[in-house]
Amino acid sequence: MTRTVRHAALFCLLLLxxxxxxxxRVQVVEAGPYERHPANRRADIDRHxxxxxxxxxxxxPVTGSVDTGERLRHERTYTDGPLYAPVTGFASLAYGATLLEHAEDDVLAGRHPLLAALPLFGGPADGGGxxxxxxxxxxxxxxFEGLGDRKGAVVALEPATGRILAMVSTPSYDxxxxSGNGPSAARAWRRLLGDADQPLLNRAVRQTYPPGSTFKVVTAAAALEAGVVRDLGQRVGVPGPYRLPGTGTELTDERxxxxxxxxxQAFEWSCNTVFARLGVRVGAQRxxxxxxxxxxxxAGLRVPFGVAPSTFDPDVDRAQLALSSIGQYNTRATPLQMARVAAVVAGGGTARTPYLVERTTTDGGTTIGRAGxxxxxxxxxxxxxxxxxxxxxxxxxxxxxxxAAVAGAEVGGKTGTAQHGVGNAGTPYAWFVSWARGKGELEPRVAVAVVVEDAAADRGDITGGDVAAPVARAVMKAVLDS
Known part of the structure; x- marks a missing residue:
């Protein structure tokens, strides 16, 4: 009998x-595949x-959460959704998260190490940070109201700090x-993906455009830094068209x-021949x-979500360099990048890295991260x-x-009208970059870039000064009045 009991006990130990x-094996070796399996909803259930x-x-707050009473309990809500969509992005039960909702997901979902490790400081017992x-x-x-129903984008920066004061992309979406995972969310997803105007695209940071004549700010800076031009009163214009080096193509001016x-004068009149020549004289390397x-x-800029890199092609011949120097050929820029250009001028030649998040806190208000x-x-x-x-x-x-003039303020700007499309057949992009200093202020308080893709005017009448400058003016005035 004792022997039988011992054998049974040994067998049970072996089974255990x-x-x-x-x-x-399941928890260590097979953990990854099980965790990634489409049928595993535990992560989603825990997240919501x-x-x-x-x-x-x-x-x-421009976001919120509502308790649905379902397995995925909490669904995201938005206040003024289309206004702030280029900043918040979306957080969907079915389609994931974008922009700040994605970049700051650890904080918002309550999974940030400081939130998880320090519940005594108001951590995620009842909500995320x-x-x-x-x-x-x-x-x-x-x-947002300045762009209206036109396709385009606006970015405003504080030159002294790099704070992003405005980030708008139109058309927008709610x-x-x-937010949900039902039929209505699926219909909205299909509609937004199929929209030719791409409302889900954040044009302010994820779309690059030829910057046109706004790039002449950079070309002027390069010419002055290289000593190619030493004085604003120095004559730089040459009569007649400019034949692009090594080609039969001639570049002309309207004036x-x-x-x-x-x-x-060349800067104020936006003379293409002058700045094309200056770019060639400066040289591709400089x-x-x-x-x-x-x-x-x-390619590494994050604000904190990723930004499409703006590009200036270093591998160009002299003709291509001439076009690149007036913001054409392969030169491409996001509105955020052109706001950075204006901010450098406004900031006395210095640049701050742009950022969108001032600080992160627990749901109890304790700061867990600060940018600055x-x-x-x-x-x-x-x-x-x-x-x-x-x-x-x-x-x-x-x-x-x-x-772009604002009463009582000093305003600097540069217009741009960028050609694009096969044979430059596309509707020109209207650009304006600017900065403003309020009365009695020591330094400019805001730098702005505006691009409008589909200006409602005859092709020959589309200019950055007429289309984009009024939008920049409204933004600068709003900042100076705040």
């Missing part, structure tokens, strides 16, 4: 050992078990339409006066280096920045950017 080995933290603009943005509500609304223009200092060819100004770089000499400020101020007071 086998069970433990198999459990260890508690309310998601909020994204705040101007100290006010909160994300405070740098967005100024008045500037955001001014940009992220709340995608005959460009042939005798000084640098100041033009590329200057563009890189302004932020071009940077970072990445100060000297892009051009202060004397060069001062001369560029003079040039941009002249565009608004005496040139093509008069519609």
């Amino acid at each position: 050992a086998a069970l433990l080995v198999n459990a260890a 078990h508690r309310p998601r933290g909020d994204i705040l603009v101007g100290g006010r 909160d994300v405070f943005t740098t967005i100024e509500p008045a500037a955001q609304r001014a940009a 992220p709340a339409e995608l 005959a006066e460009c042939g005798r223009a000084t640098l100041r 033009m590329t280096r200057t563009a890189r200092e302004f932020g071009f060819n940077d 100004p970072r990445g100060l770089r000297q892009v051009v000499r202060p004397v060069t920045a001062r001369l560029l400020r003079e040039l941009m101020t002249g565009v608004v007071t005496d040139g093509t950017g008069g519609q």
Whole structure:
């Protein structure tokens, strides 16, 4: 009898050992495949078990969570969804998350290490953490309403810090339409994906455009830094068309006066022949280096979500360099990048890395992360920045950017009309980049870039000064008045 009991006990121990080995195999060796299996809903259930933290603009939440009572309990809600969609992105039960909802998911979902490790400090017992943005509500609304029903984008920066004050992309969409996982969300998803105007695309940071004449700010900076031009009153215009080196193609100007223009006049009149020649005289190597200092060819920028790199092609012949120097050929830029260009001029030649998140907190208000100004770089000499400020101020007071003027403020700007499409057949993009300094302020407080893709005007009448400058003016005024 004792022997039988011992054998039974040994057999049970063997079974227990086998069970433990198999459990260890499942939990360690097979954990990855099980976790990634489409039928595994435990991660989703856990993610949506508690309310998601909020994204705040101007100290006010623009997101929320509602308890559905279902297995995936909490569904995302949005206030002024289309206005802030280029900032928040969406958080969907079915389609994942984008932009801040994705980049700050660990905080918002309550999985950030500090939230998980320090529940005594107001961690995720009942909800995720909160994300405070740098967005100024008045500037955001001014940009959104300024673009209206046109395709385009606006970015506004604070030059001294790099804070992103506005980020708008139109047409927009309501992220709340995608929050659930039912038939209505599926219909909205199909509709948005099939929309030729691409409302899900954040044109402010994920779309690059030929910057056209707004790039002449960079070309002017390169010419001044290289000593190719030393004075704003120096004559740089040459009469007649400019034949692109090594080709039979001639570049012309709309104004005959460009042939005798000084640098100041050429900038105010946006003379293509002048800046194409200047780019060739500066040379590809120095033009590329200057563009890189302004932020071009940077594939690693995050704000905190990824930004499409703006590009200046270093491998060009002299004819291609001439076109690149007036913002055509392969030169491409996001609106965020062109706002950075304006911010360098406004900031006395220095650049701050742009950022969108001011701080992150627990749901109880305890700060767990803070951004603040970072990445100060000297892009051009202060004397060069001062001369560029003079040039941009002249565009608004005496040139093509008069519609950007703000009463009682000093405003500098540069217009641009960028050709694109096969044989330049596409509707030109209307650009305006600018900065503004309020009365009594020591330094400019805001830098802005505006691009409009589908200006409602005859092709020959589309200019950055007429189409994009009024939008920039509204944004600058909103910031200065805030």
